[in-house]
Amino acid sequence: MATIEFNNVGRTFHQGDQSFVALKGVNLEVGDREFVAIVGPSGCGKTTCMRMAAGLEQPSAGNVRVDREVITKPGPDRAVVFQQFALFPWKTVWENIEFGLHSLRVPAKECTQRIEQYIALMGLSGYEKAFPHQLSGGMQQRVAIARAYVLDPKVLLMDEPFGALDAQTRVAMQEELVRLARRHPRTVLFITHAVDEAVYLADRVVVMSRRPGTVREIIDVKSIREAEQWDALPCIEDVMDQPAFVRLRTQIGKLLREQQGRGVH
Numbered sequence: 001m002a003t004i005e006f007n008n009v010g011r012t013f014h015q016g017d018q019s020f021v022a023l024k025g026v027n028l029e030v031g032d033r034e035f036v037a038i039v040g041p042s043g044c045g046k047t048t049c050m051r052m053a054a055g056l057e058q059p060s061a062g063n064v065r066v067d068r069e070v071i072t073k074p075g076p077d078r079a080v081v082f083q084q085f086a087l088f089p090w091k092t093v094w095e096n097i098e099f100g101l102h103s104l105r106v107p108a109k110e111c112t113q114r115i116e117q118y119i120a121l122m123g124l125s126g127y128e129k130a131f132p133h134q135l136s137g138g139m140q141q142r143v144a145i146a147r148a149y150v151l152d153p154k155v156l157l158m159d160e161p162f163g164a165l166d167a168q169t170r171v172a173m174q175e176e177l178v179r180l181a182r183r184h185p186r187t188v189l190f191i192t193h194a195v196d197e198a199v200y201l202a203d204r205v206v207v208m209s210r211r212p213g214t215v216r217e218i219i220d221v222k223s224i225r226e227a228e229q230w231d232a233l234p235c236i237e238d239v240m241d242q243p244a245f246v247r248l249r250t251q252i253g254k255l256l257r258e259q260q261g262r263g264v265h
Contacts, residue, residue: 011057055075083162085140
């Protein structure tokens with residue numbers, strides 16, 4: 001698969017005669033098939049990190065590498081899932097999931113097999129001919145995730161993918177993503193404002209400082225999750241009731257409050 005490396009990354013934005021430093025000296029490595037979530041105050045550069053890993057933006061200093069290759073542009077080895085579902089409204093569920101496969105020149109038979117696999121995995125069976133406006137927000141995001149996974153990318157980049165969903169649907173999608181990530185692991189960089197979501201989903205949680213953003217602290221969740229056997233618990237509410245989960249959530253929340261000087265997002 002692949003690793004993601006941020007090597008002394010900085011990003012400065014210019015607006016007319018003014019400029020501001022969004023990121024400074026970011027060093028981070030996401031391991032092969034590791035799920036890493038980034039949390040931090042608003043404006044700390046979380047999304048900018050994701051966009052640079054996607055090749056949608058370039059750093060002003062340092063570099064971002066995937067599998068030791070410096071990223072200069074988007075590529076098929078990296079798939080992105082945004083907060084807004086970004087589906088083609090004139091295409092059906094099947095056609096939206098199929099879209100990226102055309103550029104990869106996947107043979108027709110394999111293309112059909114892949115689409116059928118992820119339609120089934122994401123609970124979209126029976127909706128193949130539906131258009132996005134006929135689906136709920138949660139269903140639309142399932143299509144967006146299926147469209148990313150069907151490309152078989154080395155890296156999955158997710159920018160607050162559940163931020164636009166209602167609370168109940170968000171929980172359902174978090175559980176769905178955990179199931180999918182365990183069954184079909186990818187190297188994942190996940191951006192979120194929600195501490196609970198980060199601790200529930202990730203192997204490690206990166207806490208960023210206020211602007212200019214840099215890595216404040218990295219919290220290991222995977223070893224605790226495995227020791228406490230969270231994956232054996234039936235639902236997210238049971239995981240969140242675990243003393244170790246509460247302790248991690250409190251620790252990360254305190255770090256964020258130190259950076260924000262106010263309540264956690």
